[in-house]
Amino acid sequence: MTRSSLFAVVTAATMVAAPAFAQQSITVSSAGGAYQEAQRKALFTPTAKELGITIKEDTTTGINDVRLQVAGRAVKWDLAQLNGYECARGAKEGLFEPIDYKIVDTTGIDPRLVHPEWVAISYTSLVLIYNTKVYGENGPKTWADFWDVKKFPGRRALSHVFSPDMLSVAAMADGVQMDKVYPLDMDRALKSFAKIKNDVSAWWTSGAQATQLVKDGEVDMASIWNGRASALVADGAPVRFSYDQAVLMPGCIAIPKGAPNKALAMKALANFLKPELQADFSLLIANGPANQGAFSTGKIPPERAAQINSSPDNAKKQVLLDPTYWADNLVTATEKLNEIMQR
Amino acid sequence: MLSSQVNATVDGGLNQDTLRREARRETWKAFALLSPGMAVVCLAILVPIGWLFALSLFDEQGRPSFENYARLVEQRSYIQTFITTFQIAFTVTGVCIVLGYPLAYMLSQLPRRIAQIGLICVLLPFWTSVLVRTYAWLVLLQRRGLVNTWLTDLGIVSQPIAFINNFNGVVIGMTHILLPFLVLPLYASMRSIDKDCLRASLNLGASPIAAFWQVFLPLSIPGLVSGVVMVFVLSLGFYITPALMGGGRVVMWAMRIEQTASLYTNWGAASALGVVLLVTTLIILGLFQWRLGSRAAAAWNAR
Numbered sequence: 001m002t003r004s005s006l007f008a009v010v011t012a013a014t015m016v017a018a019p020a021f022a023q024q025s026i027t028v029s030s031a032g033g034a035y036q037e038a039q040r041k042a043l044f045t046p047t048a049k050e051l052g053i054t055i056k057e058d059t060t061t062g063i064n065d066v067r068l069q070v071a072g073r074a075v076k077w078d079l080a081q082l083n084g085y086e087c088a089r090g091a092k093e094g095l096f097e098p099i100d101y102k103i104v105d106t107t108g109i110d111p112r113l114v115h116p117e118w119v120a121i122s123y124t125s126l127v128l129i130y131n132t133k134v135y136g137e138n139g140p141k142t143w144a145d146f147w148d149v150k151k152f153p154g155r156r157a158l159s160h161v162f163s164p165d166m167l168s169v170a171a172m173a174d175g176v177q178m179d180k181v182y183p184l185d186m187d188r189a190l191k192s193f194a195k196i197k198n199d200v201s202a203w204w205t206s207g208a209q210a211t212q213l214v215k216d217g218e219v220d221m222a223s224i225w226n227g228r229a230s231a232l233v234a235d236g237a238p239v240r241f242s243y244d245q246a247v248l249m250p251g252c253i254a255i256p257k258g259a260p261n262k263a264l265a266m267k268a269l270a271n272f273l274k275p276e277l278q279a280d281f282s283l284l285i286a287n288g289p290a291n292q293g294a295f296s297t298g299k300i301p302p303e304r305a306a307q308i309n310s311s312p313d314n315a316k317k318q319v320l321l322d323p324t325y326w327a328d329n330l331v332t333a334t335e336k337l338n339e340i341m342q343r
Numbered sequence: 344m345l346s347s348q349v350n351a352t353v354d355g356g357l358n359q360d361t362l363r364r365e366a367r368r369e370t371w372k373a374f375a376l377l378s379p380g381m382a383v384v385c386l387a388i389l390v391p392i393g394w395l396f397a398l399s400l401f402d403e404q405g406r407p408s409f410e411n412y413a414r415l416v417e418q419r420s421y422i423q424t425f426i427t428t429f430q431i432a433f434t435v436t437g438v439c440i441v442l443g444y445p446l447a448y449m450l451s452q453l454p455r456r457i458a459q460i461g462l463i464c465v466l467l468p469f470w471t472s473v474l475v476r477t478y479a480w481l482v483l484l485q486r487r488g489l490v491n492t493w494l495t496d497l498g499i500v501s502q503p504i505a506f507i508n509n510f511n512g513v514v515i516g517m518t519h520i521l522l523p524f525l526v527l528p529l530y531a532s533m534r535s536i537d538k539d540c541l542r543a544s545l546n547l548g549a550s551p552i553a554a555f556w557q558v559f560l561p562l563s564i565p566g567l568v569s570g571v572v573m574v575f576v577l578s579l580g581f582y583i584t585p586a587l588m589g590g591g592r593v594v595m596w597a598m599r600i601e602q603t604a605s606l607y608t609n610w611g612a613a614s615a616l617g618v619v620l621l622v623t624t625l626i627i628l629g630l631f632q633w634r635l636g637s638r639a640a641a642a643w644n645a646r
Contacts, residue, residue, distance in 0.1 A: 160591040203591020
């Protein structure tokens with residue numbers, strides 16, 4: 001038995017012995033893996049200690065889980081971490097409790113990502129990566145380069161019919177200025193997508209698959225999540241990526257409607273967003289903090305800040321994916337993308 | 344005369360009534376023993392399927408509508424996915440027959456002990472997860488994988504062959520996983536073929552080839568049919584292997600179910616896809632039963 005599971009048993013036993021303490025716990029669901037481990041170390045454990053509560057964890061694959069719990073009136077999560085556009089959709093469907101911004105301080109968070117029912121908690125970027133063995137140091141730098149099969153011949157991989165990032169990238173490839181990508185000109189982006197479609201060798205459906213395609217040289221260039229890209233660089237793979245023209249995708253957090261411990265969840269959420277904890281989080285993983293205040297805590301050394309996708313310098317180079325746009329247009333765009341894909 | 348005969352027959356079976364009662368009681372007992380299982384099947388399969396069907400008839404606002412089915416006909420991508428799914432299922436079944444029949448035949452002709460070792464080799468892949476096996480194929484078959492490296496080093500090909508991230512990749516991966524489902528029932532039925540039938544045909548002047556085509560093959564049909572049905576039906580619902588080996592360029596029905604379940608806010612959209620797959624599968628099973636089942640049964644009866 002590992003120490004942590006022994007600890008869990010002891011905690012559980014204590015909770016049975018003292019029911020008064022048992023109420024003081026919340027359940028947070030997140031994306032699992034290294035991401036959730038970083039959240040545990042930087043956000044959950046310190047918050048639990050500070051508030052004197054127990055934070056239980058669960059993992060989720062997306063908004064469907066929340067939808068199921070709310071529809072079945074069996075909500076077991078007090079806080080749910082999701083993709084930004086999923087939060088925006090969930091809010092539209094009435095799946096969340098309103099956030100009390102008297103308790104939750106959002107100073108330092110992009111106001112575009114502070115909504116009545118959800119708030120950003122971290123960022124993931126979709127970056128362009130290329131193989132330096134194939135292109136040397138002068139590989140494709142922009143999405144227009146990625147689309148230019150004459151100038152940069154080679155095999156390409158993109159994410160599979162996931163319209164939010166795909167169409168953001170397609171718009172930029174067609175020459176849309178970065179600050180003009182949103183609100184998205186969907187038809188133009190779809191036309192741009194149709195141009196590259198036949199030159200894509202593989203469409204990835206998971207981060208692991210993207211990593212494998214790039215690492216094994218199955219493709220020469222690809223779109224990939226920055227966490228995976230950093231891991232490849234750390235592994236010594238002959239690849240290069242930058243945050244130029246990357247798509248900055250916010251991860252968000254919300255309280256499912258009918259959550260058992262709303263009030264406590266609100267306090268925990270307020271704590272998760274504090275600059276200090278957010279800074280600790282970004283030291284553990286490549287997904288940057290939502291709170292820009294993290295960079296002025298002095299905890300993040302400048303060389304680390306240069307690697308983090310949401311640091312002020314890097315964020316400037318990227319397009320922020322607009323969650324509210326996708327809440328309204330996800331279905332239409334994805335079905336149109338499917339049509340082109342299967343043509 | 345006639346009546347006395349009838350009476351004699353009835354008299355001859357003095358205990359017939361008792362026997363019939365016994366038989367009826369036994370039927371009821373068997374039914375009673377079956378009923379817990381039947382109840383579980385009903386609760387765990389029929390009720391959810393009924394629910395699935397009901398869900399598919401509601402739109403995003405929860406109003407009853409055929410919207411979810413209309414979408415499948417109106418949008419070309421769904422039709423294309425449907426066609427692709429069947430192309431894959433037919434190809435995989437075909438390749439499985441071509442590879443599996445000779446294998447099962449060889450195993451059935453070997454001495455039992457050696458055949459068992461062969462069967463273990465057939466079963467061995469079953470003990471590894473589908474995901475792991477699919478990734479193993481990716482490692483072997485990718486552009487800089489083992490197979491392509493050998494082929495290019497030996498000078499057999501100048502450019503790496505595109506084994507994966509296309510139709511071929513999906514067929515290779517699925518055939519590997521589904522082959523045992525064809526070989527096992529086929530082997531079992533071939534084992535049970537009476538060798539004397541073959542001997543008799545040879546004795547009557549058939550050449551070995553004629554003996555195979557006219558005697559062995561028809562007798563092995565029942566096993567082949569059950570294998571083919573299993574492979575075909577399983578391939579219609581395949582998910583992991585096409586998702587990985589197809590590299591997103593081959594989209595099968597199950598992948599669309601997954602995508603639709605997360606894309607639409609109502610479960611009806613994905614339910615409709617599930618219902619379509621289920622109904623299609625049932626129709627195919629019915630066709631098999633109708634066209635081949637009778638022949639298979641005939642082959643059994645003739646035996």
